[in-house]
Every structure is written in C-alpha cells, then in structure tokens.
Amino acid sequence: MADVSDPKIDEAYQDVRADKSETNWLLLDYEVGAISPWYLEFVITTGMQNDRSDKLKLTSTGTGGLAELREALSDDKASFAYARVAYSNDKESTREKFILVVWIGPQCKVMRKAKACPSFASAFLRVLIRVLLLLLAIPSCLISVHTSDVKTALRVYSIEVAAREKDDLNEDPIVVRLRKVRFITSSTTYCP
Numbered sequence: 199m200a201d202v203s204d205p206k207i208d209e210a211y212q213d214v215r216a217d218k219s220e221t222n223w224l225l226l227d228y229e230v231g232a233i234s235p236w237y238l239e240f241v242i243t244t245g246m247q248n249d250r251s252d253k254l255k256l257t258s259t260g261t262g263g264l265a266e267l268r269e270a271l272s273d274d275k276a277s278f279a280y281a282r283v284a285y286s287n288d289k290e291s292t293r294e295k296f297i298l299v300v301w302i303g304p305q306c307k308v309m310r311k312a313k314a315c316p317s318f319a320s321a322f323l324r325v326l327i328r329v330l331l332l333l334l335a336i337p338s339c340l341i342s343v344h345t346s347d348v349k350t351a352l353r354v355y356s357i358e359v360a361a362r363e364k365d366d367l368n369e370d371p372i373v374v375r376l377r378k379v380r381f382i383t384s385s386t387t388y389c390p
Contacts, residue, residue, distance in 0.1 A: 207256050264369050271367075273305045275303050278298070279301060281299065283369070285377070293376075296354060298359070299361055301361045304362060357375050
C-alpha cells in the first residue's frame with residue numbers, strides 16, 4: 199500500500215479544488231525511505247528515486263497549468279499529479295474539471311512501474327516479478343497497486359490520464375476527453 203497520510207497532500211488537494219485559489223496542480227513523489235546511508239547518498243546525489251519507499255509526499259504545486267506541470271515531471275520517476283483544467287465550450291462560459299495523472303517516466307525503474315500502475319504489469323510479468331522477489335528474499339507484498347491508494351486521497355476527478363511521455367499531458371487532447379465526460383469519479387458526486 200502507498201502511504202498518502204501526509205497532511206500536506208490533503209491541504210494541497212483542497213487548495214487545487216478551491217474556486218478562489220490560483221493553485222491548479224499538485225505533484226506527489228515517493229519519499230526517500232529508511233535506507234542505508236551510502237544508498238541514501240547515492241539517491242540524493244543522482245536524484246534517482248528510491249524504489250524501497252511506499253510513502254508519497256507533496257513535491258510541488260503550481261499555478262501554470264498543465265504546461266508547468268509537464269516541466270515538473272522527471273523522466274526517471276513514477277509520480278502522481280492532480281490538476282484543475284479550465285476550458286470554454288463557447289464565448290460566454292468557462293468550465294473547470296479535475297484530472298488525476300499517473301506519470302510513469304520513460305526511464306522509470308521496472309519495480310516502481312509495477313507498484314504505481316496496474317496496467318503496466320501483465321499477469322505473466324507479475325508472476326515473474328514475484329518469483330524474482332522470492333529468490334531475492336524480498337517480500338512479495340511489495341507488489342502492490344499504489345494508484346488505488348492515491349485515488350483515496352485525490353478522490354474527485356473527471357478523468358485519469360496515464361502519461362508515459364510529457365506530450366501525453368498536452369492540453370488539447372485532454373480537453374477533448376473532458377468535454378465528453380458527464381460523471382466525475384467520486385463515491386457520491388454527479389456532474390451534469
């Protein structure tokens with residue numbers, strides 16, 4: 199399970215959702231966990247993500263929309279983002295909808311991909327990874343789907359965007375998808 203208990207995550211989520219706030223996106227990354235000092239130094243020096251941590255932390259927020267969010271993403275990380283997207287259907291009105299972004303950078307490590315995104319790992323790959331973990335004496339409980347845990351913290355959104363390249367976050371195709379959405383993903387909310 200991913201740990202999304204950091205109160206800063208909920209504060210940023212509420213800020214993005216607030217009508218009067220200029221903040222329109224937030225980014226969550228995996229925290230550097232309890233690891234040996236030499237590995238910690240390596241992770242910090244190289245900027246690489248620690249695959250051993252399942253705790254997510256708020257990395258950044260912004261007011262520059264999807265263009266700014268794209269620049270904040272790292273190619274070697276798996277991250278989660280939440281964004282407010284404003285668009286107009288005509289000259290008179292503007293709509294705002296929210297998206298959940300599951301970012302798997304093109305150079306992200308295989309284990310992090312498997313943890314972050316359920317569609318990444320096929321049944322065969324999951325079995326293969328479990329066998330390898332057993333051979334390496336690593337608990338198989340590390341194979342988890344963190345996206346569902348993130349959805350409990352960032353709960354109200356219209357669409358989920360699975361992004362593998364930064365171009366997957368171009369605004370025009372996302373707005374096309376948002377225009378087709380009538381319902382938002384939430385346990386009790388309907389969007390006409």
